[in-house]
Amino acid sequence: MPDVVPAPSALEAANAPAVRVVGVSKRVRDGESRRAVLSDVSFEVARGELVVLRGPSGSGKSTLLAIVGGMLSPTSGEVYLDGEATSRLREAHRADVRRKKVGFVFQDLQLLDAMTAIDNVLLPRVPEGIRREDEARALTLLTRFGVERSAHTPVRSLSGGERQRVALARALLFDPPLVVMDEPTAHLDDARTHALATELSAIVGEGRAVLVASHDARIVGLPGARVVTLEDGRVVGGPSPEAEARA
Numbered sequence: 001m002p003d004v005v006p007a008p009s010a011l012e013a014a015n016a017p018a019v020r021v022v023g024v025s026k027r028v029r030d031g032e033s034r035r036a037v038l039s040d041v042s043f044e045v046a047r048g049e050l051v052v053l054r055g056p057s058g059s060g061k062s063t064l065l066a067i068v069g070g071m072l073s074p075t076s077g078e079v080y081l082d083g084e085a086t087s088r089l090r091e092a093h094r095a096d097v098r099r100k101k102v103g104f105v106f107q108d109l110q111l112l113d114a115m116t117a118i119d120n121v122l123l124p125r126v127p128e129g130i131r132r133e134d135e136a137r138a139l140t141l142l143t144r145f146g147v148e149r150s151a152h153t154p155v156r157s158l159s160g161g162e163r164q165r166v167a168l169a170r171a172l173l174f175d176p177p178l179v180v181m182d183e184p185t186a187h188l189d190d191a192r193t194h195a196l197a198t199e200l201s202a203i204v205g206e207g208r209a210v211l212v213a214s215h216d217a218r219i220v221g222l223p224g225a226r227v228v229t230l231e232d233g234r235v236v237g238g239p240s241p242e243a244e245a246r247a
């Protein structure tokens with residue numbers, strides 16, 4: 001018997017970027033007419049790479065992240081997660097792929113305030129039922145982000161920075177190849193932003209792809225970050241001023 005040779009699709013998946021966005025457009029209803037929010041957007045994020053999606057308010061960053069995370073469908077174009085075209089998946093499977101492949105930190109975090117930190121971290125596992133090893137992993141993640149002492153505290157009594165770290169721990173529960181954060185520094189002071197930058201570097205250093213939407217110069221200028229700039233729903237070209245300044 002010859003050794004089992006991985007199917008080409010499996011090989012492709014191993015070499016594929018964590019996320020590849022190809023020609024994505026999104027049009028929305030605007031009164032009687034339809035308006036383009038995203039127009040022919042293409043980019044990818046490899047494992048071990050940090051991409052900052054920059055652009056003024058209203059340029060389409062959150063819409064694009066929602067499409068990457070599978071919460072929204074593009075009008076046209078395709079999103080590949082680990083080489084897999086997400087539009088071709090049936091709805092139930094798509095939800096599962098998105099849950100396992102994309103750790104999403106929402107701009108408003110979307111924590112359940114009355115629940116404890118650890119229960120918030122475990123929420124993505126609820127559909128299958130929480131196992132003992134899930135609880136151990138959740139606690140390890142809370143410890144990693146320095147909020148283990150709040151594990152059994154309702155998140156409503158945590159600070160903004162602590163709540164964000166709980167949300168980040170939750171995003172990592174399934175060990176996803178891609179982590180997405182929307183405007184993570186909107187309410188953080190310089191010290192907390194610096195700490196977040198260190199945490200992001202560590203997450204990238206583990207071989208994950210990280211995609212952060214931000215117009216914060218403290219994030220856009222992070223060493224090693226590749227900047228993709230959106231303007232009116234289009235990727236505008238050329239290296240960023242920050243990258244050129246570093247070169």
Ligand code: ADP
Nearest residue numbers: 028029037055056057058059060061062063064
């Ligand atoms: P950003 O995150 O860069 O601020 P958004 O993605 O939130 O940008 O929004 C981009 C534009 O699309 C905004 O003008 C917003 O009002 C509009 N938009 C987003 N989603 C919808 C929708 N479902 N219906 C109508 N307009 C929308």
Ligand code: MG
Nearest residue numbers: 061062063183
């Ligand atoms: Mg936004």
